[in-house]
Amino acid sequence: MSQFITTTPLLDMRPVGTPAERSLPRLEAVLGREFKDRIGMRLAEPIERRDGAGIDWYVDNENDEALARLKDLPEDLAAYYKKRFDADVATIGEAARSYEARNDQAARSTAAALRNAICYPGEDHLWVMGDARSGKASVVVTAWGYEPRTSELTGSHAINRRERFFPDSAQVLIDQTPTTSEAVLAKAIAMERPRSLISMLTAALWVVALLLPLIIGWMLLPACGLKVPFMQSYIYGWGDGAFCKQLPNAQIQLGSSLVDTSTAELTGLKDQLRTKIFQCVRVAQAEAATPPSQDEHLIQAEGLDVDPNETSVSLTWNNTNDLDLYLVCPDGVRVPLEGSRCGFRHKIDKNQTGSSLVADPVEYIRLENGVLQSGTYKVEVVYFSNNPPSPLATPFTVSLRRNGVKTEYPATTSSRQPVTGNKEMIAVTEFTVQ
Numbered sequence: 001m002s003q004f005i006t007t008t009p010l011l012d013m014r015p016v017g018t019p020a021e022r023s024l025p026r027l028e029a030v031l032g033r034e035f036k037d038r039i040g041m042r043l044a045e046p047i048e049r050r051d052g053a054g055i056d057w058y059v060d061n062e063n064d065e066a067l068a069r070l071k072d073l074p075e076d077l078a079a080y081y082k083k084r085f086d087a088d089v090a091t092i093g094e095a096a097r098s099y100e101a102r103n104d105q106a107a108r109s110t111a112a113a114l115r116n117a118i119c120y121p122g123e124d125h126l127w128v129m130g131d132a133r134s135g136k137a138s139v140v141v142t143a144w145g146y147e148p149r150t151s152e153l154t155g156s157h158a159i160n161r162r163e164r165f166f167p168d169s170a171q172v173l174i175d176q177t178p179t180t181s182e183a184v185l186a187k188a189i190a191m192e193r194p195r196s197l198i199s200m201l202t203a204a205l206w207v208v209a210l211l212l213p214l215i216i217g218w219m220l221l222p223a224c225g226l227k228v229p230f231m232q233s234y235i236y237g238w239g240d241g242a243f244c245k246q247l248p249n250a251q252i253q254l255g256s257s258l259v260d261t262s263t264a265e266l267t268g269l270k271d272q273l274r275t276k277i278f279q280c281v282r283v284a285q286a287e288a289a290t291p292p293s294q295d296e297h298l299i300q301a302e303g304l305d306v307d308p309n310e311t312s313v314s315l316t317w318n319n320t321n322d323l324d325l326y327l328v329c330p331d332g333v334r335v336p337l338e339g340s341r342c343g344f345r346h347k348i349d350k351n352q353t354g355s356s357l358v359a360d361p362v363e364y365i366r367l368e369n370g371v372l373q374s375g376t377y378k379v380e381v382v383y384f385s386n387n388p389p390s391p392l393a394t395p396f397t398v399s400l401r402r403n404g405v406k407t408e409y410p411a412t413t414s415s416r417q418p419v420t421g422n423k424e425m426i427a428v429t430e431f432t433v434q
Contacts, residue, residue, distance in 0.1 A: 001060070001062055002045070002060055003059055004058055005140065012149055013143065013149060016119050021112045022113075027116070030113055035091065035095075040085075040088060042129070043141055044057040044140055044144070065131070067129045071126070077128075081126075081139055089118045092114050093114075096114035097111070117141075120141055120144045120145075126141060127142065128140070294316055294397075295314040295315075295399050298361075299364050302348050304348070311401060311403075312401045313399070313401075314363065320390045321385065321387055321390045322353065323361075325363035325380075330342065330373055343372065344365055345366060348362055348363055372433045376430055378427065379400065379409075381398065382426075394413045397410045398428045409428050
């Protein structure tokens with residue numbers, strides 16, 4: 001849980017170093033890598049206020065520990081934690097000097113980050129979090145990375161008396177030789193001057209690197225100009241682009257060629273489409289003009305419609321004799337006259353005994369449920385009776401419709417008189433369903 005500590009106004013403080021050098025995640029990573037559990041100080045998290053007038057400081061306090069300003073503690077506890085904090089500051093300062101001595105950019109950047117961690121305006125910004133009397137509480141620093149605006153260096157506190165960013169190591173017991181304030185100040189100034197010159201030179205080189213492409217581009221613009229995206233216009237520099245205006249634009253020529261080619265292809269496709277439409281219209285007109293066949297006409301006369309895509313069998317002949325049409329199912333049993341079997345129904349039976357006789361009869365068997373059983377189907381015609389004055393021999397036509405195709409099978413009966421119990425049966429055709 002993040003706990004609010006205090007707000008520091010920016011009116012009396014100024015930042016030290018760059019924002020990258022004051023990055024809390026970076027400082028925590030460097031401190032954790034360099035010291036691990038060897039220091040007890042903690043850096044508060046800075047959150048800039050929306051009005052820009054100050055900074056709010058927070059600290060992670062998962063166990064809801066007590067938080068008090070160091071100078072508000074009893075004198076003996078305050079002295080103890082101040083001494084322990086000074087030792088941590090000296091340790092960090094010594095590490096910063098070690099990085100600075102390496103004399104490479106990465107080491108100097110790490111040293112600057114370490115110096116920011118131990119730079120703060122004064123003891124008003126030191127806090128103790130935890131049970132202070134146990135001696136194990138943590139010292140939390142706010143306003144780190146900032147210095148008073150009235151100070152000539154980084155502040156008037158004890159940390160900054162030895163040199164510009166480093167603490168006075170004489171306040172803690174570490175193995176180093178004390179130096180005077182004047183010598184340390186002179187050393188710090190001598191170290192800062194080369195760094196300032198290098199920074200200025202680096203900044204100048206970056207400015208040149210950024211401006212050089214712009215200058216070169218502006219000098220080249222008069223030659224050919226800069227094309228405006230999605231338009232055919234150009235922007236020129238201090239010239240008028242006379243050189244490139246005299247040259248053909250390859251992109252425009254290529255685009256024009258592609259447009260011409262596409263137009264020609266589109267014209268060809270339109271002609272092909274027009275031809276196909278004309279052919280389809282002619283076929284449709286021809287189909288519409290085709291009169292129904294004889295069996296279709298006779299079936300329609302009986303009040304039934306014939307679907308070109310249906311599965312059906314029809315029989316037609318041209319006298320008053322009685323012929324019967326049969327469809328044998330895959331199980332070997334016929335579809336009965338005017339009855340149903342294996343999905344088929346005998347719809348029309350003409351010139352049967354006891355009915356009125358016609359000279360243009362038709363018989364019709366059609367699949368009713370739309371599902372064909374697998375197996376072999378046989379089409380048969382039985383010469384049932386002769387009705388004078390019609391001749392004995394009777395020509396007939398069987399039409400089989402299946403899968404949108406109509407197939408006709410012409411045949412004729414014999415001249416033999418049909419006898420009860422011995423009727424003539426003509427096997428016309430058969431088809432198999434998988």
